[in-house]
Amino acid sequence: MPRVLSDADVADFRARLCAAAEELFAEHGIEAVTMxxxxxxxxxxxxxxxxYFRDKDEIIDAVRTSAYNRFADALEAAFDAGGDAAARSIAVGEAYLDFAVDNSRAYALMFDLKDMEAPPSEGLLAAGERARACQVRHVQGLIDxxxxxxxxxDYGxxxxxxxxxxxxxxLLGQISPAEGRRLHRMACLGAIADAAP
Structure with a gap:
C-alpha cells in the first residue's frame, strides 16, 4: 500500500514534476512529451x-500557472521597488524583458500555446490576471x-x-537584451509623452 503523502510531499513532487515538464516541453514540444x-x-x-496530476493537460496547466505566477512576482517586485510613476513604468517593462530572457522556456509556454483542448484552470486564470493587473497598475500611476x-x-x-x-x-536574436532595454525605455518615454494631457 502506498504511503500517505503530506501536503508538503505533494507540493514538492508537483513542483519537481512541473520543472521537469517545462524543460521537456521546451526541448521536445508539448505533443511529443509523454507521461x-x-x-x-x-x-x-x-x-x-x-x-499528483489527472493527466498531461493538468500538468501543462500547472506549468503555465507556475510560469505566470513567477512572471507576476517579477513585475510586482519591480513596481514595489519604488520611484516616481515613470520610473516604475520603465522598471515594470524591464522586469518583463528580463523575465522573458531569463525564463525563455516558461515565457514561451505562457504565450505561445493556442487552442488548448482543456480550458484554463482558475489558478491559471488568476495568475494571468495578476500579471495583467500589474500592467494596469503602473499605468494608473502615470495617470495619477x-x-x-x-x-x-487601454494604455496597459x-x-x-x-x-x-x-x-x-x-528572443529571436534580432536585438540584444541591452538593446531591447534601451529601445523599451525610449518607447515607454515616448508613449508617456504622446499620452500626456
Whole structure:
C-alpha cells in the first residue's frame, strides 16, 4: 500500500514534476512529451505522476500557472521597488524583458500555446490576471501623476504590446537584451509623452 503523502510531499513532487515538464516541453514540444518520459526524468515509476496530476493537460496547466505566477512576482517586485510613476513604468517593462530572457522556456509556454483542448484552470486564470493587473497598475500611476490621460486598461495593453514586441525581438536574436532595454525605455518615454494631457 502506498504511503500517505503530506501536503508538503505533494507540493514538492508537483513542483519537481512541473520543472521537469517545462524543460521537456521546451526541448521536445508539448505533443511529443509523454507521461512516461516525465516519470523517467524524475526517476519514478510510470504511474507515479498520476498520483499528483489527472493527466498531461493538468500538468501543462500547472506549468503555465507556475510560469505566470513567477512572471507576476517579477513585475510586482519591480513596481514595489519604488520611484516616481515613470520610473516604475520603465522598471515594470524591464522586469518583463528580463523575465522573458531569463525564463525563455516558461515565457514561451505562457504565450505561445493556442487552442488548448482543456480550458484554463482558475489558478491559471488568476495568475494571468495578476500579471495583467500589474500592467494596469503602473499605468494608473502615470495617470495619477498627470503623465498620461486616458484609460489605464487601454494604455496597459499599449505598454504590454510594446514590451512584448521587444521581448520577441530579443528572443529571436534580432536585438540584444541591452538593446531591447534601451529601445523599451525610449518607447515607454515616448508613449508617456504622446499620452500626456
Amino acid at each position: 512516461r518520459q516525465l516519470a523517467t526524468a524524475l526517476g519514478v515509476s510510470p504511474m507515479t505522476p498520476y498520483r 501623476a498627470g503623465l498620461v490621460k486616458g484609460s489605464a486598461e 495593453h499599449v505598454f504590454w504590446a510594446i514590451v512584448y514586441g521587444f521581448a520577441g525581438l530579443v
